[in-house]
Amino acid sequence: MAQDRQKNYADNRRKDLQFEVGDWVFLKLSPWKGVVRFGRRGKLSPRYIGPYEIVERVGPVAYRLALPSDLSRLHDVFHVSMLRKYISDPSHVLEEQPIELQEDLTYVEQPVQILDWMMQVLRSREIPLVKVLWRSHNVEEATWEPEDQMREQYPYLFE
Incomplete structure (x- = not known):
C-alpha cells in the first residue's frame, strides 16, 4: 500500500x-x-x-x-x-563590449564619469563615496569607490 x-x-x-x-x-x-x-x-x-x-x-x-x-x-x-x-529568449543575448587589449592580454580599466555621490556613515566616521561609470561597462555595472582615492588617481573626473 x-x-x-x-x-x-x-x-x-x-x-x-x-x-x-x-x-x-x-x-x-x-x-x-x-x-x-x-x-x-x-x-x-x-x-x-x-x-x-x-x-x-x-x-x-x-x-x-x-x-x-x-x-x-x-x-x-x-x-x-x-x-x-x-x-531561446532574445533578452538572454548579451552584446559584446569591445575591449582594447595590450600585448600581454591585459587591459586597464578607465573611469568615464561620476554618476552619484553618497556618504557612508559608520560608528565613528563618515566615508564619502562616488559611483563611477567605467569604460566598456554598462550603467548597471557602475561601482561605488572611495572619493579620496578617486580624486588622487583620476583628478580630471572632479573638474
Missing part, C-alpha cells in the same frame, strides 16, 4: 520529455561535495550548463549532445533526466 502511494506521488510529478534532433538543451550537473565539476565549484555553482545541441537520439530515453572541446573527456550520451529544454 505504501509503495502504491509513493508511485502515485511520483507519477503525478513525472513529465515524459522527448526532444528532437536539432533542439537545444541544458545539461544537469551532478553536485558532488568537494569535487570540481566542469571548472565550477562552490555554493553558487550553476545547476545546469549549456545550451548544447542534440545531435542524435540514441535510444528511447538517451540523446547524444554536441559538446565543446573542453568537455571532450565526457561521454556525449545522456539520459533524458539529465536534460532540460532551452527556450
Whole structure:
C-alpha cells in the first residue's frame, strides 16, 4: 500500500520529455561535495550548463549532445533526466563590449564619469563615496569607490 502511494506521488510529478534532433538543451550537473565539476565549484555553482545541441537520439530515453572541446573527456550520451529544454529568449543575448587589449592580454580599466555621490556613515566616521561609470561597462555595472582615492588617481573626473 505504501509503495502504491509513493508511485502515485511520483507519477503525478513525472513529465515524459522527448526532444528532437536539432533542439537545444541544458545539461544537469551532478553536485558532488568537494569535487570540481566542469571548472565550477562552490555554493553558487550553476545547476545546469549549456545550451548544447542534440545531435542524435540514441535510444528511447538517451540523446547524444554536441559538446565543446573542453568537455571532450565526457561521454556525449545522456539520459533524458539529465536534460532540460532551452527556450531561446532574445533578452538572454548579451552584446559584446569591445575591449582594447595590450600585448600581454591585459587591459586597464578607465573611469568615464561620476554618476552619484553618497556618504557612508559608520560608528565613528563618515566615508564619502562616488559611483563611477567605467569604460566598456554598462550603467548597471557602475561601482561605488572611495572619493579620496578617486580624486588622487583620476583628478580630471572632479573638474
